[in-house]
Amino acid sequence: MNLNDVKNKLEFNKVIEKIKTYCYSDLGIRKTENIEFITDENDLNAELDKTEEMRRIIDLDTYLDLTGLKDIGELLSNSKIEGSHIPQDKFLWILDFLRLSRNIKTYFKRKTTQETAKLKILSGIASELFADNTLEHHIVYTIDENGNVKDTxxxxxxxxxxxxxxxxxxxxxxxxxxxxxxxxxxxxxxxxxxxxxxxxxxxxxxxxxxxxxxxxxxxxxxxxxxxxxxxxxxxxxxxxxxxxxxxxxxxxxxxxELTKEISVNYEKLKRNCEILGELDYLQAKARYSVVLISSRPEFSDKETELVNAYHPLLLQGLERKNIIPLNLNIGKNFNTLVITGPNAGGKTVALKTIGLLQLMFQSGILIPCESHSKMRIFNKIFVNIGDEQSIENNLSSFSSHLKILKKILQETDNRSLILIDEICAGTDPNFGSALSAGILKYLSEKNSITIVTTHTGNLKSFAYNTPNIENASLEFDMSSLSPNFHFVTGIPGQSFTFEIADKFAFPPELMNFARSLINVSDDNLENLIKDLNAQKQKYKELKDKNDKNSKRLEGLLKMYEEKVKEIKQKEKNIIKNANDEASEILKQANKIIEKTIKEIKESGKLSPKQIKADFKKESEKILKSEEAATVRIYEFHTDDLARHKDLQMTGKIMEIKKDKIIIEINGIPMKVNPADIEPADNAEMEKYRNYDTVTTIKNKIIETKLDIRGKYPEEIKDLVEEFIINAVNEGIKEISIIHGKGTGKLRSEVRKIISKNNLIKSYRYGNWNEGDTGVTIIEL
Known part of the structure; x- marks a missing residue:
């Protein structure tokens, strides 16, 4: 299929138009309009690297200042014509162009070694910029600020x-x-x-x-x-x-004469046009990605996995919190997806989201999804969306549809993405579904990635019973009979035909008659789907509860593992100190013995009895100093409250064994040495009894808000993770991280950290009265 047709059907041109608004110049606009669809992984990686580096510049320094950048390409071409000259006022364009080239080159040149390492590709590109102070000086000397030749x-x-x-x-x-x-x-x-x-x-x-x-x-x-x-x-x-x-x-x-100077540097200035145009274009893409809060997905050879993906055009018109993200995986366990469900349920939007994000990704544009999403590279994209009826060619909608399908069948391969809306609609449903099944089986065996939407019930059974083909739907709220747009893989959608008609109060006798005409097997299928959805909802609730408990346990285990590691290190230190002290004791004892022997030799007056008494006296001194440092061991009983010395946490004694005590801290039993614990004081006992109302770790009240404004991104990882673990340990359900709006640098880093944290159930930006996009609300 013609790539331009695909772009038009998926409204890629609207994305391009939006990116163009962030360009400073015609050079950048033209580069954006001619954006390339990249099918080579190395080339695509390079383009995404450049876009990410430009995004990094925006996060760190706002924007590259390309104000006043003009396309001087035509002036450069005219400079090559023998005997001609550039109009005097247009030399101001060239002067601004030269100054801008020099400023951009200097900007990258002044970066530190560490900063340059993070902007390696763009720094290399900028280093190619031609800057000539002499040429600038000649123009300034010759042309005044109004574009006229100076007297001088x-x-x-x-x-x-x-x-x-x-x-x-x-x-x-x-x-x-x-x-x-x-x-x-x-x-x-x-x-x-x-x-x-x-x-x-x-x-x-x-x-x-x-x-x-x-x-x-x-x-x-x-x-x-x-x-x-x-x-x-x-x-x-x-x-x-x-x-x-x-x-x-x-x-x-x-x-x-001045034009000749320009002509001599034609190739260098032409290259400057290319470089500045590309930087303008890359910056426009990066600015667009900041607005959409986009990420770079991971590459995959086999599967496409979209995690919390959004349709970019919806983001341009609606608030993010009002849009349900798309979560989908295809290519790992199956290569064909059949999306079913009622009209206006979001099937076509899901189809367009997948296609548009693929086009953006393979054009080097960061896409609105989580960074751990995965994307394949396709050589071909086929799209059949909308009515293709052609009066000019005397083709009905169905005939035109088949014409496109035939072309897809002829040209598809294992590196093709195929998106078909309402496959084989517009004809008898029984025959249409049979033809659809044949087409899907053929495409699946070609190992293409195929996603179709349909209203045909027979395809639900076909997808269920056919290897490499899977059902999918978008959730529907049974109580309100309206879609909630959550994408579900593995369960076909219901039509809700009768339920929606009942909602509109169709006459009962009409509805009864209509229901009597339904094939029993069709009715059974609808009921089966309904039961599956009900069971799925119960499973989801149980899974959410289990996940929540698992995450809490994982967080606690992680914390205790860190504490155990810390304790082991302390044990090593204690043993080392004990060995050092023992060595010191031996040293002192040896000194006493040597001193005594020396005195005996020198005086010959000390009696054996006196020597023994002196040695005993010195030894007792050393032993008394050691006894002062001996660890005190307390007597405990079951149900006593005790404080762990290293963990600085209070728990209840569950069992007392010969040389070990089992104490329960925060619901987790631990086996400890008697020397590791001490009786809890009155304040700690009170805190323990009021555990459900006062959350305490290491004598610090746990806050539900963490303010990281003013910090650098590299400083916040430990703060955020510790904040989350402490909150989970204390059973807090919701917390907030205040990062501010600014350039979005801290906001992006927070999203990166929490997206990989399995203690988190969900997260969102604050509402207008909660701090808007300057605050991230986390549900644990």
Whole structure:
């Protein structure tokens, strides 16, 4: 299928139009309009790398200043034409272009080594920019701020203009004198000197034209005034005209020389156009990704997995909190998906979301989904959405539909994405469903990735019974009979035909008759789907409860593992200290012995009894100092409250064994040494008894809000994770992280951290009264 047709059907052009609004120049706009659909993984990686680096610049420094960037391509082309020159005012375009090129090059050059490492690709591109201070200086020296050639551009031009000014002043005085005389004689209508054909003339009443010697240049529109160049000024006018021609020739000469300087650097300046156009385009894509809160998905050879994905056009018109994200996986366990359900249930929107995000991804545009989403690269995308009826070719909707399907069947391969809305609709449902089944089986065996929508009930059974083909639907609220747009894989959708008709109060006798016409097997299928949905809801509730408990347990285990690690390290330190102390004791004992032996040798007076008494006395000193440091062991009973010395947490003693005590802390039993615990004081006992109302860890009250404004992204990971673990440990259901709006740098880092945390049930941005997008609300 023609790629432009695919883009039109998926409204990719609207995405492009939005990105164009963030461009500074026609260079960037043209690059955006000609955006490439990339099918090579290396090329796509490179394009996404560049977009991500530009996003990093936005997060760190706001934006690259490309204000005033103009497309000078045509001027550069004109500079190559022999004997031509660039218009003098357009040299200001080139001057701005050169300055901008130099500024961008300098911007990247001034980055630190660490910053450059994070902007490796863009720094390399910017390093290619041509910057020439000499050329800039020549333009500034030659052209003024209004785009005119300066008097100082050449000595000859300055001389000519001085002569013109002198002669013009002489001419002005002469004309004023003549005009004054004519006014006194009432020959002149006005006392104003004017220009006609570059010559200075005076206005004379038509009836007096023969009374003023000179050349008539023109007549007024009313015919009552003629403009005469007095005879005595003709020579002076001729001299000024001749000087003006000389001035023009000198200006052309100057501009031609300056144009040659541009021409000499044609290739370098042309490359600058390409680089600045690309930077403008990349920045526009990055700015668009900031607005949509987009991410870069992971590459996958086999599957497409969208996690919390949004349709970008919906995000442009609605608040994010009012849109249900799409969660879908295809390609891992099956390659074909059949989406069923009632009209206006979101089937087509889901189909378009998948297709549009794929187009954006393979165009190097970051997409609105979680960063751990996965995307394949397709060589071909086929789309059949909307009515293809053609009056011109005498084709019905169904015939046109089949024509497109035939083309898909002929051209598809295992690197094709196929999106079909209402497959084989517009004909007899039984025959249409049979044909649809054949098409889906054929495409599945080709190993294409195929997603279709349908109302045909037979395809639900076919998808259920056929390998590599799976059912899907969007959840429907049974109480309100309205869609809630949650995408569900594995369960087909119900039509809700009768339920919706009942809601509109159709006559009961009509509804009874209609129900009597339904095939029993069809009715059974609808009831089966209804039961499946009910069971799924119960399973979901149980799973959510189990997940919540599992996450809490995982968080606690993680915390205790860290504590155990800390305790083991302390044990090592204690053993080391004990060994060091023992060595010191031996050292002191040896010193005493050596000293005693020495004294015996020197004096020969100490009796054996005295030696023994002295040694005992010194040994007792050392032992007493060690006894002072001995750990105290308390006596405990079952149900006593005790405090763990290392964990700094209070728990209840459950069982006392010979050399171990089992204590329960925060619902988790732990086996500890008697020396590791001590009786809880009165304050700790009170805190323990009021555990459900006061949350305490290490004597610090757990807050439900964490304010990280003013911190750097690399500083917040430990803060956020500890905040979440503490909240989970204390049974807190909802917490808030205040990161502010700003450039979105902290907000993006918070999303990155919490998206990978399995202690979190869900998260969202705050409502308008909660801090809007400056706050992330987390449900645990």
């Amino acid at each position: 551009a050449s000595a000859e031009l300055k001389k000519i203009r001085n002569e013109i000014n002198q002669k013009s002043e002489t001419l002005r005085k002469l004309l004023q004198r003549i005009l004054k005389n004519l006014s006194e004689s009432e020959f002149s209508r006005d006392d104003i000197v004017t220009l006609r054909d570059g010559r200075s003339v005076i206005p004379v009443k038509i009836e007096n034209k023969r009374k003023v010697p000179g050349i008539i240049h023109s007549t007024s529109a009313s015919g009552i005034t003629v403009y005469i160049e007095p005879g005595e000024t003709i020579e002076l006018n001729n001299e000024i005209t001749e000087l003006s021609f000389k001035e023009k020739r000198e200006i052309e000469k100057i501009l031609t």
